[in-house]
Amino acid sequence: MGLFGGTVEGSSSGDSYSGSKLRSYGGGETDSFSSGQDLGGAAGGDIQAQVAMEQQKLQFMNQVHKLNETCWDLCVGNPSSSLSGREETCLNNCVDRFIDTTLLITNRFAQLAQKMGR
Numbered sequence: 001m002g003l004f005g006g007t008v009e010g011s012s013s014g015d016s017y018s019g020s021k022l023r024s025y026g027g028g029e030t031d032s033f034s035s036g037q038d039l040g041g042a043a044g045g046d047i048q049a050q051v052a053m054e055q056q057k058l059q060f061m062n063q064v065h066k067l068n069e070t071c072w073d074l075c076v077g078n079p080s081s082s083l084s085g086r087e088e089t090c091l092n093n094c095v096d097r098f099i100d101t102t103l104l105i106t107n108r109f110a111q112l113a114q115k116m117g118r
Contacts (some may be wrong), residue, residue, distance in 0.1 A: 067098050 075090035076083070083091070 063102065067095060071095060
């Protein structure tokens with residue numbers, strides 16, 4: 001069965017891939033990626049870089065979510081149509097401290113990694 005239902009070309013049922021309107025990849029040809037060979041090559045490196053980039057995006061989004069939740073809970077008592085001056089100042093300070101702390105931890109881990117690499 002294919003990723004989106006139906007059967008994949010060349011499967012034992014003999015049907016063409018009809019479960020999705022997406023075209024099948026390669027039209028039955030095999031290349032180094034589809035056959036699972038040479039993943040350390042250029043294609044594998046590109047995929048690894050894309051996966052690493054997506055993981056960094058996910059980590060960033062998680063940090064932003066955590067920042068929003070933490071600072072909102074700390075600074076905003078009862079939501080209203082606008083923030084008070086105290087709430088706004090508290091949110092600004094909270095975000096600044098959160099960023100400072102994140103940078104401090106990141107730099108410290110980079111220093112430790114560099115020491116261990118020597």
